[in-house]
Amino acid sequence: MGRVTLVALLLCLxxxxxxxxxxxxxxxxxxxxTYGTVAPLGVPQQGILIxxxxxxxxxxxxSNNNIVVNVFNQLDEPxxxxxxxxxxxxNSWQDGTLGTMCPIQPGKNxxxxxxxKDQIGxxxxxxxxxLHKAAGGIGTLNVHSRDLIPVPFDRPADEFNVVLGDWYNKxxxxxxxxxxxxxTIGRPDGIQINGKSAKVGDKVEPxxxxxxxxxxxxxxxxxxxxxxxxxxxxxHIMKLVELEGSHTVQNTYDSLDLHVxxxxxxxxxxxxEPKDYYLVVSSRFTKKVLSSVAIIRYSNxxxxxxxxxxxxxxxxxxxxxxxxxxxxxxxRWNLTASAARPNPQGSYHYGQINIxxxxxxxxxxxxVGGKLRYAINGISHEDKExxxxxxxxxxxxEKVFQYNLVKDEAPASAAVTVAPSVVNATFRNFVEIxxxxxxxxxxxxxxxxxxxxxxxxxxxxxxxxxxxxxxLLDAVSRHNIHVYPGSWAAVMTTLDNAGMWNLRSExxxxxxxxxxxxxxxLSPERSLRDEYNLPDNHPLCGGLVEKLPLxxxxxxx
Ligand SMILES: *[C@@H]1O[C@H](CO)[C@@H](O)[C@H](O)[C@H]1NC(C)=O
Ligand SMILES: *[C@@H]1O[C@H](CO)[C@@H](O)[C@H](O)[C@H]1NC(C)=O
Ligand SMILES: *[C@@H]1O[C@H](CO)[C@@H](O)[C@H](O)[C@H]1NC(C)=O
Ligand SMILES: *[C@@H]1O[C@H](CO)[C@@H](O)[C@H](O)[C@H]1NC(C)=O
Ligand SMILES: *[C@@H]1O[C@H](CO)[C@@H](O)[C@H](O)[C@H]1NC(C)=O
Numbered sequence: 154m155g156r157v158t159l160v161a162l163l164l165c166l167x168x169x170x171x172x173x174x175x176x177x178x179x180x181x182x183x184x185x186x187t188y189g190t191v192a193p194l195g196v197p198q199q200g201i202l203i204x205x206x207x208x209x210x211x212x213x214x215x216s217n218n219n220i221v222v223n224v225f226n227q228l229d230e231p232x233x234x235x236x237x238x239x240x241x242x243x244n245s246w247q248d249g250t251l252g253t254m255c256p257i258q259p260g261k262n263x264x265x266x267x268x269x270k271d272q273i274g275x276x277x278x279x280x281x282x283x284l285h286k287a288a289g290g291i292g293t294l295n296v297h298s299r300d301l302i303p304v305p306f307d308r309p310a311d312e313f314n315v316v317l318g319d320w321y322n323k324x325x326x327x328x329x330x331x332x333x334x335x336x337t338i339g340r341p342d343g344i345q346i347n348g349k350s351a352k353v354g355d356k357v358e359p360x361x362x363x364x365x366x367x368x369x370x371x372x373x374x375x376x377x378x379x380x381x382x383x384x385x386x387x388x389h390i391m392k393l394v395e396l397e398g399s400h401t402v403q404n405t406y407d408s409l410d411l412h413v414x415x416x417x418x419x420x421x422x423x424x425x426e427p428k429d430y431y432l433v434v435s436s437r438f439t440k441k442v443l444s445s446v447a448i449i450r451y452s453n454x455x456x457x458x459x460x461x462x463x464x465x466x467x468x469x470x471x472x473x474x475x476x477x478x479x480x481x482x483x484x485r486w487n488l489t490a491s492a493a494r495p496n497p498q499g500s501y502h503y504g505q506i507n508i509x510x511x512x513x514x515x516x517x518x519x520x521v522g523g524k525l526r527y528a529i530n531g532i533s534h535e536d537k538e539x540x541x542x543x544x545x546x547x548x549x550x551e552k553v554f555q556y557n558l559v560k561d562e563a564p565a566s567a568a569v570t571v572a573p574s575v576v577n578a579t580f581r582n583f584v585e586i587x588x589x590x591x592x593x594x595x596x597x598x599x600x601x602x603x604x605x606x607x608x609x610x611x612x613x614x615x616x617x618x619x620x621x622x623x624x625l626l627d628a629v630s631r632h633n634i635h636v637y638p639g640s641w642a643a644v645m646t647t648l649d650n651a652g653m654w655n656l657r658s659e660x661x662x663x664x665x666x667x668x669x670x671x672x673x674x675l676s677p678e679r680s681l682r683d684e685y686n687l688p689d690n691h692p693l694c695g696g697l698v699e700k701l702p703l704x705x706x707x708x709x710x
Contacts, residue, residue, distance in 0.1 A: 177268065180214055182222040186232055191289060193345035196322045201228065201280065201289035207348050208316045208376070209278070209292030216273055216299050216493040223264040224257060231256035231282055234265070236294060237414060237599055237659075238276040238397055238632040241267055243684045245652025246691060248601050250281050251536040252573075252671045253653050255543075255694035264690055269296045271493045274398030275372040275416040277316070284332070286661050288325040291316060291376040293416070296398075298493065305400050305490035306392075309420060310367035315360070317384070317434050318377025318413070319443065320345040329665075335524030338662050341380055344434050344445040351446050353431065353461050359450035360432060363423035370394070373409075374416035379660040381412045381437040381595055381635065385464045386449060387430040391419035393484070397631035398604060400492055402485040408467060410437055410477045412597045412635035414659030427454035435466045438473065438595050438638070442466070474612075474637045481610050481635075486627040503606050503645060504625025506583045512561045512576070513587040513615065516596055516636075516658065516668060519569035526571060526667050527658065530563040533667030534574040539695025541575055541671055542653035546687060547698040550575075559670050563589070574670040575653075580677065582648050586656075587615045590636040596663075597635045598642075602654035602674075604630045605646035615641040633659060651676040651684035681709045 184203050191200030191207045203209035214220060226232040233256045235249035245253045247267040257263045273296050280290040293314045298304050319341035321328060328338045343350055351357045363369055371391075375382055385391075385408035392405050395418035411417065428451060435444035444466075448459060467476045488499025517528050526533040537544075537553050544553035554573035578584070586605070590596050591614075608623040623643060636642045657669035676683030686706045693699045 177217045177219055179219045179221060180212070182210070182212065182220070183225070184210070184222055185225045185227055186290060187227045191348065193320050193348050194322055194343040194350050198322060198324045199288060201285055201325070203290060203292065207289045209290060211292060211314050212294040214269060214295070215297045217268060217270055219266070219268050221264060221266050223262055225262040226257040226259055229259050231258055232280060232285065233257060233282045234278050234290065235281045235601070236267070236276060236278045237601070238604070239267065239269060239294065240272060240602060240604065240650060241652070242270045242650055243652070245542060245602060245654055246685065246688050248655065250601065250655040251540060252655060253540055253542040255540060255692045256282050263692065266688065272296050272398055273298050273493045274395055275374065275418055276398070277374045277376055277414065277416055279376060284325040284329040284661060284665060287321050287328050287378055293372065293374055295372060298491070302491050302493070302495055305487060306394050306403065306420060307368065309370040310364065312370040312372060313361045315347060315371055315373045316376050317344065317346045317373065317382065318375050319343070319380035319436065321378065332525070332662060332665055337525060338378070340439070340441070341378060341443065344382065344436065344443050346432065346434055346445055346447045349447070353446055353463060356457065357448060359429070360447035362450045362452050364452045365423050365427050368420050368422040370418050370420055372416065372418045373411060375411045375413050377413050379413060379662060380439060380443070381410060382434050383408050383410050383437050383466050384432065384434045385409070386421055386432050387459065387464055388425045389421050389430065391421055394418050394420055396484055396629050397633060398492065399629045399631060400487045400490040400498060401629060402487050402627070404483055406480070407464065410467070410480055412595070412633070414597050414599050414633045415635070423451060427451035429454060429456060429459035431459050431463050433463050437477070438469070478610055478637065484629050486629050488627055498630070499627070506647070508585045508645070509582045510561065511585045511587065513563055513589060515563035515589045516592060517567060517569065518592065519567060521569050521571055526569050527663040528569045528667055529574070529670055530559045531566065531569055532558045532574045532670070533569050533571045534669045535571050535667060537573050537695065539697045541573060543693065543695070543698050545653065545673060546704060547701045548704060549697055549701070552697060556673070571667060575673050576670055578648050578672045578674045580648060580651060580674055580683070583645065584648060585643060585645050587641055587643050588634065588636045589615055589641040590638060593638050595635060595637055597633055597659040598656065599633045599659040600646070600654065600656050602650045602652055603646045603648070604632045605644035606630055607634050608643050608645055610637065610640060610642045612637070612640045615643065648672070648674050650674065679707045681707045
């Protein structure tokens with residue numbers, strides 16, 4: 154057999170084993186991850202580039218496409234990317250968190266292989282190793298509806314991806330040193346928009362160009378480290394059409410709050426006098442307001458003509474929280490619109506399913522051995538050399554972690570314990586997760602492997618009678634939720650995706666210092682219908698599992 158044939162055959166075998174729907178198209182990418190100079194706030198520093206780009210390349214695909222990304226790590230540190238919100242059905246092996254995968258060693262490569270199954274929308278990828286996210290490696294993944302599946306708005310003239318967020322000039326190594334020494338990374342230095350920043354009046358290249366009369370889709374993601382932002386387009390209204398993979402009721406907004414890790418799509422029509430306009434992005438709920446602008450140009454307009462009168466930000470402080478909470482409540486699932494499948498979103502009646510488990514999560518900060526740590530219900534997660542999923546798969550979990558250190562109810566004491574944190578969950582349970590934030594800062598949370606219904610956000614403490622205030626009809630299905638200071642949020646989901654799934658603070662500093670856990674969701678049947686086997690290309694690491702025999706494979710039934 155010729156070498157090429159053999160390789161082709163191996164590829165087919167791997168593909169066949171991993172993916173049942175072999176007929177869905179494949180998209181192949183080769184990404185080189187390197188250091189390179191970036192200067193989002195005008196200060197040159199060491200950045201992380203993908204194929205020379207910051208932000209990284211956009212993946213543009215369609216529901217059910219198979220995505221194959223061969224990532225070459227040319228940094229001097231281990232590296233890993235996660236695809237936040239991509240559900241990785243049956244496949245936590247590709248999730249790119251340190252609890253499920255060995256990081257890619259310097260000079261090595263790893264090929265991610267996943268399917269964007271039954272999803273549409275706008276997603277972020279970013280590094281989960283160290284504080285790499287503060288230096289780059291961030292980018293977006295757009296999933297379009299398949300042809301023939303109706304999209305609830307006319308095809309826009311074009312689409313623009315806008316990746317924005319807070320930024321630090323210090324560089325990821327200095328930031329990591331701060332955290333490792335027990336301190337915080339402090340406040341960010343500014344706001345970047347697609348890798349740049351500008352003040353009103355600066356002569357800069359336009360972010361995008363629109364033609365009079367046409368409508369454009371802006372896919373906007375907050376890829377920052379810890380700061381919520383508000384964004385607005387001078388002189389234009391924005392029509393919200395998509396939020397983290399759901400088609401929303403199409404309300405219009407003058408400005409939108411966007412929290413860390415969240416993505417949404419708005420339509421903007423070029424219906425104003427042809428000239429330049431500012432896109433304004435400013436920080437929310439921070440002592441000092443940071444902001445940046447970018448230029449939106451009309452193709453037939455006069456360059457450099459944007460008015461310096463920029464639209465004001467929404468109120469801050471408690472009034473600002475009330476404003477933002479109201480805006481959250483205005484986000485509704487369009488029940489009659491389709492998402493990835495032909496049936497309308499509203500044909501899934503989540504409000505009629507009985508809750509089988511309630512997990513209340515309370516975030517806290519504390520000191521352990523004189524060093525800052527962040528915790529969930531008193532447990533501050535630490536990664537181990539052997540990824541938790543591998544330890545469990547090979548049957549040696551007891552050598553690496555203990556299940557259920559995090560209890561469903563937060564303990565009364567504020568003490569913090571550092572340990573790998575895995576919560577045992579029952580396959581197909583319908584769970585309610587309450588996030589209660591007793592701290593003075595806003596939080597955002599991300600759940601991998603699932604989307605959940607974000608049924609409520611309210612001030613104060615949660616209690617069971619608050620359930621009568623839940624939106625059990627048209628809450629948006631998403632994977633990230635924010636929790637205002639002194640408030641709570643409730644989400645609901647069916648744990649029908651077997652695997653080891655990360656629930657984390659989407660604020661990188663907090664996740665790095667332990668504010669995360671993993672849900673172990675095992676299918677009792679050990680069936681390939683529920684979970685894929687360990688992929689052949691997966692590196693093993695940590696010293697415990699490398700020499701062990703492979704567990705018996707899951708059965709195809
Ligand atoms: C992105 O993908 C969609 C659907 O496959 C396609 O219509 C569109 O032209 C693509 N855009 C770019 C910039 O490749
Ligand atoms: C690394 O890249 C090579 C060359 O493209 C490829 O053949 C190999 O499968 C990749 N290794 C992994 C672990 O993905
Ligand atoms: C919801 O989606 C339907 C079906 O595509 C569409 O006709 C309707 O305008 C949308 N409704 C709202 C309020 O956005
Ligand atoms: C939910 O629980 C109620 C009360 O325990 C029960 O009567 C009902 O049948 C359950 N519904 C479903 C769909 O299981
Ligand atoms: C995890 O939960 C399942 C039932 O959902 C149970 O069978 C199993 O024994 C539990 N494992 C541990 C380690 O608690």
